[in-house]
Amino acid sequence: MPEDVSGALPEETKPRRRQARGERRIAQLLQAAANVFCAHGYTATSTNAIAREASVSPGTLYQYFPNKEAIAIELGERLLTEMREAHGQAFSPANLTLPLPEMLDVTVDPLIAFNCENPAFLALMHGSEVPGRIAEEHDALHANLLARTQEVIGHYAPALPVEERTRIANMTFAIFKGGLDLILAAPEGAEREATIAELKTVLLRYLCPLVEGPCADEAAVTTTRTR
Template sequence: MSEKPEMSEEPKPRRRQARGERRITQLLQAAANVFCANGYTAASTNAIAREAHVSPGTLYQYFPNKEAIAVELGGRLMHEMREAHGQAFTPENLALPLPDLLDAVVDPLIEFNCANPVFLALMHGSEIPGRIAEEHDALHASLIERVRVLIAHYLPDSPPEECVRIADMAFAVFKGGLALVLAAPEGPERDATVDELKLVLLRYLDPVIGGTHHARDGLTTSRNH
């Protein structure tokens, strides 16, 4: 009696996986909208399901609760934020004149925050999951450290505490300006606010780092058309 040929293992249901990933993306985008509108604490899975135009039962097939949605969304956002850091702080940028350096560093960070307003809404909200808070704190510390390394590069003979103080002040100015940028209407007003933020940073850093000029014409943003 001849043996039956072995059945080959069925390929993974990639089409089903693709549909599942699209559904997850849909739910995360809906969650981002709800978190931006209502904040994390006031948001609910029912509101997220409504925003995504799915039933609560469908949402629960992918996420057990609101915290799980926030953790997944926060993780993806912080991955994208790290990529923005990578674009900003490169060895090549250190060779640029200060106005160009500010363009290279500030633009990717602003573009990320403008494209993802939920980042600040989620990361700075009350009662966010502890895992998100820990990852955000680590990301924040990493960004400040990159700024400190950048300042120390330009001031190799300065005491470390002076470099830290200058870097922390520049970072605080950026954070304050970022809030104004996000509050400005998209378009010419936002572009002008970005330029004003760069001008403030330039006027603070130029006397410290030296070798550059104070000129609005030296400041450009990638959004100018």
């Protein structure tokens, strides 16, 4: 086959480059959407606002997404995928081999880190007009988180009846959610770290009475260290 000395790119290279540019543009639009959702919420956000945030024309945005709902679905699915990965890291079988105080550290940390790194997750998932598909996936993720929490409680307190285990799991999740709101509202740095430590102390003091052994002493030590 004669060598092409014209300097032109092979035809198969051009689609790959166009695809890479398209992926970068989509990432740019999704990040802009995340910023605007955080600032104004899903309902108040418009495609024009997202285009302005991304420094592109509305026409450019519509080349990739037909409407705001399509943007929210794509962003939501990506965030849900990352959240599932955080859940996998938090609820790994190896973590259940740890004493309760250490288990709380390695379980809570990846969940907090995900939400701190992705504030759009809560802004999008808790909107009043979130697309149904995303709301359903979020509800399934929430149910899975509660089920995993019940499994953890059952591991550390196997004698608990199922209904009590369920009630404690719901309360544990409510404590975590309330603490997470305070963490996200705290300034980054020392204040946020102190708020994270307080949440862990609350969880430990709530769960310690379920566990046999020196857990209560560990809770007292943890509280002392965080003050």
